[in-house]
Every structure is written in structure tokens, then in C-alpha cells.
Amino acid sequence: MANMSPALTLKIHSRIAEIGETAWNGLRDDDNPFTSFAYLDALEATACVDQASGWQPVHLSLCDEAGVVCGVMPLYVKYHSMGEYVFDQSWARAYEQAGGDYYPKLQGAVPFTPVTGSRLISPDPEVRQALAKAAISLCETNKLSSLHITFPRDDEWEMMGGMGLLQRQDQQFWWDNNGYATFDNFLAALSSNRRKVIRRERRDVRSTVDLRWHVGSDITETHLDQMYAFIESTYDRKWGAPYLTRAFFSRIAETMRDQLALVFAYDGDEAVAGAINFIGGDTLYGRQWGTLIDIPFLHFEVCYYQAIDFAIARGLKRVEAGTQGEHKLSRGYLPNPVYSAHYIRDKRLRAPIEDYLKREREAVVEQMQMLEEEASPFKKGV
Known part of the structure; x- marks a missing residue:
């Protein structure tokens, strides 16, 4: 699962500044403010994220044969599960009861920001897949418990599911104009x-x-x-x-x-x-x-x-007002799916977590359908 194209060179960066604003932003294909160089760099420059805070940057970049950066990934070594908004504390307890150390782990995310956006940043689908493989390889090589890529875009989520990562789904309430x-x-x-x-x-x-x-x-x-x-x-x-x-x-x-x-x-x-x-x-x-x-x-x-x-x-066209809160529904904010993808290194725990996530996904889809049909504040037919 962790093989990577020999034509690509992987680098690991302790600061996003090592990659640079031009290279990072040049690969983005949307205006999401939270995956911008400015936002992620501000978190590091003002000590919101560092090893002391439990968010140690290990961002990935991939360069082609000419040395041009063709893909980047915001990635952190995590020493706790706070500030993620995709809750895995029960997994941590199970991991530790089985005799393992759940922390540190790897987190592909925007810290403290439960907003959907690209986590495998490249216009090339093959490079996006290579970034995911590189993150898995980093998890394996350093014997970290797991890799969690939270709030990716749906196309990235589908791709990672096809690669064998475990898929999780939740919901947020958004208002559409x-x-x-x-x-x-x-x-x-x-x-x-x-x-x-x-x-x-x-x-x-x-x-x-x-x-x-x-x-x-x-x-x-x-x-x-x-x-x-x-x-x-x-x-x-x-x-x-x-x-x-x-x-x-x-x-x-x-x-x-x-x-x-x-x-x-x-x-x-x-x-x-x-x-x-x-x-x-x-x-x-x-x-x-x-x-x-x-x-x-x-x-x-x-x-x-x-x-x-x-x-x-x-x-x-849209207002995204953060995570959780069914009280938003009655105020015109309707349920929308959000995603995460997970790699669990210990095969003994991978299977039961996969089974749990399958049942959880089904429950989330059923709840979203129920809310749309029975609790929507909109007139019927609107």
C-alpha cells in the first residue's frame, strides 16, 4: 500500500515556510481560506501549533524529476486527540488496552478547523494518491499507531477508501442560498x-x-x-x-x-x-x-x-457555521456529509474499527435522511 512512484521525491518539512507560499498556493484549486499558506503559516508563526501544543508539523511535499513541487499535504504528529473534531478517544483506549501506544499518531488536517477542504493538494490524481501513500509509509516507518485524514473533500475520501483506508462519515449543518x-x-x-x-x-x-x-x-x-x-x-x-x-x-x-x-x-x-x-x-x-x-x-x-x-x-452561495448542533436545523441549516479516512497500523484493531465505521456510516446516512424528511424547517416541496 505504501509504494510510491520512483519519479517523485518526498520531503518532510517541520515548517510550511520551508515549502514556500508560491509553491503551496500554486497547487491549490479553490479559495478555501484554511488550506492557504497564510492560514497554516500563521498557526505556526504564532505558536498555535508546535510540538509543545501537541501539533508537530511534518508537512509533506513531492517533487518531480525536475525538482518542481507537484504535491503538498498538511500533516502533523499528534500527541493527543484535541482540536480535531473527529473523535477517536475510544480507539485510543482500545489500542492501549491491547498493549499498544496510541500516541503519537499522524494527523492530516487543518488544526482546530472542522472545515472540508483538500488534504492531498495537487492537480494530479496520481500525485494525490502518492501523498496518501507517503503518509502511510511515514506512519509505518516510525511505528506510529495510526494516520487520520480529517475533513477531506469527497473525491479524496473516495480515493483513499479505494486505497484501503477506513472511511468515516459524519454530518454538519450548512445554509444554502x-x-x-x-x-x-x-x-x-x-x-x-x-x-x-x-x-x-x-x-x-x-x-x-x-x-x-x-x-x-x-x-x-x-x-x-x-x-x-x-x-x-x-x-x-x-x-x-x-x-x-x-x-x-x-x-x-x-x-x-x-x-x-x-x-x-x-x-x-x-x-x-x-x-x-x-x-x-x-x-x-x-x-x-x-x-x-x-x-x-x-x-x-x-x-x-x-x-x-x-x-x-x-x-x-453557502454558510458553513461549524461542527455539531442540530439546533441549526430549525434555523435553516440542513445536514451535509463530512468525511475522514483512517489507517490503523495494528491489524488486530483494524478489522473491528472497520466494522464499527461501516455501521456508523449507515446510521449517519439514515439520520440525515430522517432529518431532511421529518425535521426540515422548510415548506414541503421547497
Whole structure:
């Protein structure tokens, strides 16, 4: 499984900067902001990912006979299972109960970012397959427990399944713009009950705070300070320290400013809550959010309804508002499949995990169909 074409030369990089922005971005075929050189480099340059954080970069590049980079892969040695959003802790326990060490493992991913995008970056299908083989070989050679490629594109997922990697499927809730001219046009496509609920939620929030957008060149360091304070406040209450450093936000404001969009809630002149979004091609990606105050429905307004407003105004086709959360369904965000592919080195555990994933995939597909048919907020036939 791990043989690679002799015409290609593999290199392993401890920093994406070793590959370079021109070579990396020149191989991308979409506008996904999270697989861009700027985003991944910002994570490394501001100490969000390094060996100390449990995300040690070991990015792969493949060069052709002329020495030209023809394929790259974001890859990390992981010392825990945090920040991945594809949960494998039960696999880790089984691995360790069988007498093995599950960590470290290999992770082909964008850290802390459950957004679908290319993980085997090359215009050439044979090179994409060679990158997957190289990652498997790295896992074998270094006796790592496993390789996990999370949130790849569906074509990559199908290819890796054909190579023998184990396939996992989950769902996220996305909003699609079906040619709506206004938010009210969108509401008109919903059932009467859902329209009333959403209008009431928006009215209650807007009677308490004002909502304003800060986009691109309008974003200042003060805005970033405020945004980070919101994130810190929410993490303190729920999870502990944020994954992303304050320096990270300044870095992406320098290198990705045109793709940033902040929405803030104001109590008078004081910013009290906000969310950071990224614009990529025809999609708005909702990422971190936070609040200093507790207002009913504020999260829905800031993260979901404002994102829909923004997408309609900008003519964007989709809003991806992050992972999990069936509460998004009743607000017009419908289930969509997301994928991951896994290589388990220990053959004793590979078979039971494969059987589990087959049953899990079937359950996910059934649940998505049920949600579409029985819980969709849209009128029948829409």
C-alpha cells in the first residue's frame, strides 16, 4: 500500500515556510481560506501549533524529476486527540488496552478547523494518491499507531477508501442560498411556525443590542482585542484556554484581511459579543464566537442569522457555521456529509474499527435522511 512512484521525491518539512507560499498556493484549486499558506503559516508563526501544543508539523511535499513541487499535504504528529473534531478517544483506549501506544499518531488536517477542504493538494490524481501513500509509509516507518485524514473533500475520501483506508462519515449543518434577495425571502421558504420563531428571536435580541459588521480593511487591532476577549470569556466558562493565540489574529489580519469579517453586538458604544468569519470563494465560514453577557438567542443571531444576512447581501452561495448542533436545523441549516479516512497500523484493531465505521456510516446516512424528511424547517416541496 505504501509504494510510491520512483519519479517523485518526498520531503518532510517541520515548517510550511520551508515549502514556500508560491509553491503551496500554486497547487491549490479553490479559495478555501484554511488550506492557504497564510492560514497554516500563521498557526505556526504564532505558536498555535508546535510540538509543545501537541501539533508537530511534518508537512509533506513531492517533487518531480525536475525538482518542481507537484504535491503538498498538511500533516502533523499528534500527541493527543484535541482540536480535531473527529473523535477517536475510544480507539485510543482500545489500542492501549491491547498493549499498544496510541500516541503519537499522524494527523492530516487543518488544526482546530472542522472545515472540508483538500488534504492531498495537487492537480494530479496520481500525485494525490502518492501523498496518501507517503503518509502511510511515514506512519509505518516510525511505528506510529495510526494516520487520520480529517475533513477531506469527497473525491479524496473516495480515493483513499479505494486505497484501503477506513472511511468515516459524519454530518454538519450548512445554509444554502437558493437565490434569496433578502432575509424575508428566505423566511418565506420556511414553515409558518419557524418564521414566527425566528422573527421573535431576532426581535428579542435586537431590542437589547445593535449588530454591526467590520470587514476587511475596516478591521482594527482594537476590534481584534475585543474579539479575543469574547473568545477568552467563552473558553474560560467552557473549555479553558483558547487554542488560538492573540498574535494569530493579528497575523491573519495582515495576511488574509480581505477574507475576514467580524460581526459584533453592541450595548450602546460597548462591544459585548462577536464572531469571526472567513470568506472563501462563494462560502462564508463561521468560526470562533464569544460573549461577555448572557442574552437569550444572542448566539443564534450573531452566528447564524447575521451570517445569512451577510451571505445574501454578498451573493454568497453557502454558510458553513461549524461542527455539531442540530439546533441549526430549525434555523435553516440542513445536514451535509463530512468525511475522514483512517489507517490503523495494528491489524488486530483494524478489522473491528472497520466494522464499527461501516455501521456508523449507515446510521449517519439514515439520520440525515430522517432529518431532511421529518425535521426540515422548510415548506414541503421547497
